[in-house]
Amino acid sequence: MTARADTIRGWGFAAPALVWTAAFFVVPFVVMAAMSLATLDGRTLIWGLHPDNYLELASKAYLARAIVVSLEITLTVTVVSVMLAYPLAWIIAFRIPPRWQRLALLLAILPFWTSYVVRSYAWLLVLARDGVVNQALLGIGLIDEPLTLANTRFATVTGFVHFFVMLLTLTIYANLVQLSPNYRKAAADLGANAFQTFRHVVLPLTLPGIMTGAFLTFVLCIGDYITPQILGGNTELTVPQVIMVQLGRRADFPLASALAVVLMGLVTLAYLVMSRWLRLDRL
Amino acid sequence: MTSKTAFCLLGSTALATLGSAAAAQDELNALVWCDHTDPALIEPFEEAHDVTVNLREYEGTGAALATLEQSRPGDWDVLVIDGIDVFRAIDAGILAPLPADELPTDDFFPEVVMEDNNSRDGEIYAVTEKFGYNTISYNSEAVDEADMQSLSTVWSEKYDGRISIYDYYLPVMGIAALAEGIDTAAIDADALGPIGDTLSAMRGRAASVAGVVAAQTALATGEVDIVVGGGEWLTAVLAEEQPALTWTIPEEGAVRWTQSIGVLADSEKPDLALEFVKYIVSPEGQARLATSSCFWGMPANAGAGEFLDDDQKARLRWDDQEDYLAATQLYPAPDTDLDIEMQDLWLNTLQQ
Numbered sequence A: 001m002t003a004r005a006d007t008i009r010g011w012g013f014a015a016p017a018l019v020w021t022a023a024f025f026v027v028p029f030v031v032m033a034a035m036s037l038a039t040l041d042g043r044t045l046i047w048g049l050h051p052d053n054y055l056e057l058a059s060k061a062y063l064a065r066a067i068v069v070s071l072e073i074t075l076t077v078t079v080v081s082v083m084l085a086y087p088l089a090w091i092i093a094f095r096i097p098p099r100w101q102r103l104a105l106l107l108a109i110l111p112f113w114t115s116y117v118v119r120s121y122a123w124l125l126v127l128a129r130d131g132v133v134n135q136a137l138l139g140i141g142l143i144d145e146p147l148t149l150a151n152t153r154f155a156t157v158t159g160f161v162h163f164f165v166m167l168l169t170l171t172i173y174a175n176l177v178q179l180s181p182n183y184r185k186a187a188a189d190l191g192a193n194a195f196q197t198f199r200h201v202v203l204p205l206t207l208p209g210i211m212t213g214a215f216l217t218f219v220l221c222i223g224d225y226i227t228p229q230i231l232g233g234n235t236e237l238t239v240p241q242v243i244m245v246q247l248g249r250r251a252d253f254p255l256a257s258a259l260a261v262v263l264m265g266l267v268t269l270a271y272l273v274m275s276r277w278l279r280l281d282r283l
Numbered sequence B: 001m002t003s004k005t006a007f008c009l010l011g012s013t014a015l016a017t018l019g020s021a022a023a024a025q026d027e028l029n030a031l032v033w034c035d036h037t038d039p040a041l042i043e044p045f046e047e048a049h050d051v052t053v054n055l056r057e058y059e060g061t062g063a064a065l066a067t068l069e070q071s072r073p074g075d076w077d078v079l080v081i082d083g084i085d086v087f088r089a090i091d092a093g094i095l096a097p098l099p100a101d102e103l104p105t106d107d108f109f110p111e112v113v114m115e116d117n118n119s120r121d122g123e124i125y126a127v128t129e130k131f132g133y134n135t136i137s138y139n140s141e142a143v144d145e146a147d148m149q150s151l152s153t154v155w156s157e158k159y160d161g162r163i164s165i166y167d168y169y170l171p172v173m174g175i176a177a178l179a180e181g182i183d184t185a186a187i188d189a190d191a192l193g194p195i196g197d198t199l200s201a202m203r204g205r206a207a208s209v210a211g212v213v214a215a216q217t218a219l220a221t222g223e224v225d226i227v228v229g230g231g232e233w234l235t236a237v238l239a240e241e242q243p244a245l246t247w248t249i250p251e252e253g254a255v256r257w258t259q260s261i262g263v264l265a266d267s268e269k270p271d272l273a274l275e276f277v278k279y280i281v282s283p284e285g286q287a288r289l290a291t292s293s294c295f296w297g298m299p300a301n302a303g304a305g306e307f308l309d310d311d312q313k314a315r316l317r318w319d320d321q322e323d324y325l326a327a328t329q330l331y332p333a334p335d336t337d338l339d340i341e342m343q344d345l346w347l348n349t350l351q352q
Helices: A003-035 A052-061 A059-097 A097-109 A116-126 A132-139 A155-175 A181-189 A192-220 A226-231 A239-248 A253-274 B003-025 B038-051 B062-069 B083-091 B146-149 B169-179 B188-204 B212-221 B270-280 B283-289 B304-309 B310-316 B320-325 B338-352
Strands: A039-041 A044-045 B026-033 B052-059 B080-082 B127-139 B163-166 B208-209 B226-230 B245-248 B252-262 B329-332
Touching: A003 A192, A003 A253, A039 A253, A039 B052, A052 A059, A059 A097, A059 A155, A059 A192, A059 A239, A059 A253, A059 B188, A059 B338, A097 A155, A097 A192, A116 A226, A132 A253, A155 A192, A181 A192, A181 B146, A192 B038, A192 B169, A226 B127, A239 A253, A239 B062, A239 B127, A239 B338, B026 B062, B038 B052, B038 B270, B052 B127, B062 B080, B062 B083, B080 B083, B080 B270, B083 B252, B127 B169, B127 B212, B127 B283, B146 B245, B163 B169, B163 B188, B163 B212, B169 B252, B169 B338, B188 B208, B208 B212, B212 B226, B252 B270, B270 B283, B270 B310, B283 B304, B304 B320, B310 B320, B320 B329
Parallel strands: B026 B052, B026 B080, B163 B208, B163 B226, B252 B329
Antiparallel strands: A039 A044, B080 B252, B127 B226, B127 B245, B127 B252
């Protein structure tokens, strides 16, 4: 077979993926980017290269604040989720007998089976003034008055962490079980203690799995509308919430698109920062 | 392929096409608020006219207008819209004139006929179907009811952290205006200063700013004891199980909301769409709409009273409507520029 035929066959195999990506990513993104440079005159959309919507991001404090709030929540959720998911994945991979690992994984991801919205409302009830958490703390005498937990950033972060710990556990577990036990044995033979083995051998080798899971957490968290809307009580607004406000009453698609482009920019930035360690093929 | 097989295939294709066309004739597509999705409201119309009413809920007039713009002409037949936004729909040319003599507006509560709002150049484009109040909902067992009779004591230090604010800037800013002694119809750019100060004070005392379900949940679970912007639409569905959840109109007044219904200009079934509108504003339809499982509200047509039982009337406070209508003002209906300023002020306040 000639090289030309190989090339044609290669393109043939790649074509469905390319068409899919073009149809469902490239074209919508180009339309969104073009929309972000349009303006509204009443209900009339005026296409063009107007920077107005991006200038509004700089001039309106609540828009800039929404970006800061989104980043703060997303980074907190990502770090906390990694710190909780790694030990859980470690225990499942190395401390639970292989025949029970599948069941342990199943239990770890069981909450995935419930509706995302229902789970968020459930957290709202758990964190309420007369919810389980406050009742438990009052019961054991740690507090005298119920704490304000629902409708706060803490509630938003809790709802997110509950979801993303499951996701991260899977990606980190997949990385850990691929790690040959010989690495740890070799480190021990060379005199490393358990912490040194973890610090200098296991952690660097599992970093791609951690970063892949962390990147996914970042992407999904920063674009999420439901969790902050239900659990945050609108005490502060994230970028997706502000986008929804622009669409809800005024249908201001240009400004909403500009905000969405900014979100895409933040995700791209996160990708560039983490790309050194990302191994999306480990998913 | 034999000619007989081809004939059968053509015949079945033709029948299928005719069948789908016939099915399409028997459908009505309506863009509505959630109270219209109650089967108890829709099924009687479907049975009486042998049609299927396809309903799509939306939130926010902007979302509805965007849906219509992105649809093909004729896709939608009926639109339910916030009463104050009828002018936007008329401006956009999406509503068809309605025959005034076929609408029972003479039987309506006069304050909600809103002829100026629903018509232009002598043509009626929409008709009010339901109304209610954005005011103060509260738990009577957890607050001093006397405090709820004045806006000056609702968001006071006494209730710090015990308040939720309804997450819609127009009625809440209307309430803030009333607290400042400003009529809702008089809100302009200059009034936004004092309104903003009041909003900040309100926001400072609030535990949350919540949508319908979240506000109901917060009040029902005791997370908060007061909902600013609440009303019968918030507490009526909870009243049976939790009678302590109630609402009042304070001495400064409150804000009145209305929703209207109209036929879309591009509808391919204008007669059927008009029949649907007439059903909704008929006394029977109005009684069912008023007590919809999604949210309760007063029917625009006073004749609905004949189809509501005493308990339903008590929960709607039927006998107090004359006083309530006198004490309330339609919520703000800003033009585009003022709307942007109001929304910016609202979002800035939320982000404080």
